[in-house]
Amino acid sequence: MTPPARTLLRLHAVAPALGAADLARAVSRVLTGEDAPPGGWRAGRRGQVLRYGGAGAEVIAAWDGPELRLRYRGEPAAATRAAGLLHAVAAAAAGTDPVPGEVPAPRTDTPAYRAWRELMARWRVPDDDLAEITAPGRLTALSDHPRPPEEAAFVYDHIGPPEPPPGWLLREWFAPDTGLYHCSAPPGTRPTVRCPDPAEAPRRTELLTAWQSLVAHHQRAV
Numbered sequence: 001m002t003p004p005a006r007t008l009l010r011l012h013a014v015a016p017a018l019g020a021a022d023l024a025r026a027v028s029r030v031l032t033g034e035d036a037p038p039g040g041w042r043a044g045r046r047g048q049v050l051r052y053g054g055a056g057a058e059v060i061a062a063w064d065g066p067e068l069r070l071r072y073r074g075e076p077a078a079a080t081r082a083a084g085l086l087h088a089v090a091a092a093a094a095g096t097d098p099v100p101g102e103v104p105a106p107r108t109d110t111p112a113y114r115a116w117r118e119l120m121a122r123w124r125v126p127d128d129d130l131a132e133i134t135a136p137g138r139l140t141a142l143s144d145h146p147r148p149p150e151e152a153a154f155v156y157d158h159i160g161p162p163e164p165p166p167g168w169l170l171r172e173w174f175a176p177d178t179g180l181y182h183c184s185a186p187p188g189t190r191p192t193v194r195c196p197d198p199a200e201a202p203r204r205t206e207l208l209t210a211w212q213s214l215v216a217h218h219q220r221a222v
Contacts, residue, residue, distance in 0.1 A: 008137065009072040012172035013086055013164060016065030018093055023066045024048055024059045026093035030085070031055050065169075090165035099165075104187075106134040106158035112185035115214035116156055119207075125154055133157040137175055155179030160186035181207055191215055 015023050028037045032052050041048040047060030047067070060067040068089070084098060091098040107113065120130060127143035131152035134140050136159055139149035146152070161173035174182075174194070181204060182194040191211050195204040 009070065009085070009175040010172060011068070011070050011086070011170070011174075013068045014062070014065045014169040014171065015068065015090070015093070015167070016169070017167045018066055020047075020059055020061040020066040022093050023068060023089070024050075026089045027057050027059060027068060027070075029092040030088045031057065084162075086162070086168060086170070087165050090168060103136060103159060103162070106132070110185070111218035112191055112211075112215050113156065113158075115211055115218050116183055116185075116191075119211055119214055120154060129153050131155045131179065133159050135159065136162070139178060150178045152178075153180040155182050157182060157184035160184050183207075183211070185215070 018026075024041060025035050028041075028050060029035055031050065032038065037050050037052055041050050041059075043049070044058050046069075047058050050057045050059075054073045056071045056073075058069045060069070070085070088098045128141070128146040129152055130142040131139045131146075131149040131154070132142065133155060139152070139155065141147075141149040141152065155178060161170055164170040180195060180197065180200060183191065184194075185191040191208065193204050193208040193211070195201065
């Protein structure tokens with residue numbers, strides 16, 4: 001039996017300068033290559049829904065600008081285009097060529113990363129249970145003889161969310177959707193830990209509290 005495709009991307013963005021019809025047309029052009037998707041858009045709970053090639057998009061008319069909610073499922077290699085997806089949609093709406101946002105280079109000298117590795121050592125988490133996101137949509141294992149990286153329980157995300165197109169608001173971004181504990185600390189923000197399993201909430205809170213404490217210690221030492 002073939003396992004179901006993993007969710008590789010979730011995003012929620014707002015395009016204040018666009019109309020809902022313009023946004024829907026741009027989304028369809030990026031995902032299907034056509035201004036109108038085969039079979040058309042369907043009515044969803046909040047807006048118009050498009051499902052095509054592993055992607056599920058919903059465009060919602062709102063007073064502060066149309067919202068785009070999107071999920072993408074498929075092979076891990078396909079997630080590499082996720083970082084440029086919003087820019088492709090914005091360019092399609094404007095009729096211009098996409099201008100991708102810059103992807104920050106992974107940094108291993110930050111207090112957050114050093115504290116995370118120290119915490120993993122204190123908790124005696126083996127390297128084959130760890131992975132890092134060092135490029136959009138890519139998982140890198142920390143062990144020479146690991147299990148598949150997507151099976152790692154603890155994932156450190158060096159990349160974090162991309163810069164949205166000018167004028168857009170990015171409200172949620174999660175890619176790839178993997179790891180029991182997804183740890184990230186984008187520049188200028190506090191560490192965060194996401195966990196898809198509600199039963200792991202107490203352990204997630206313990207991890208986050210211990211990590212934040214170690215980060216504060218490392219920052220004082222700088």
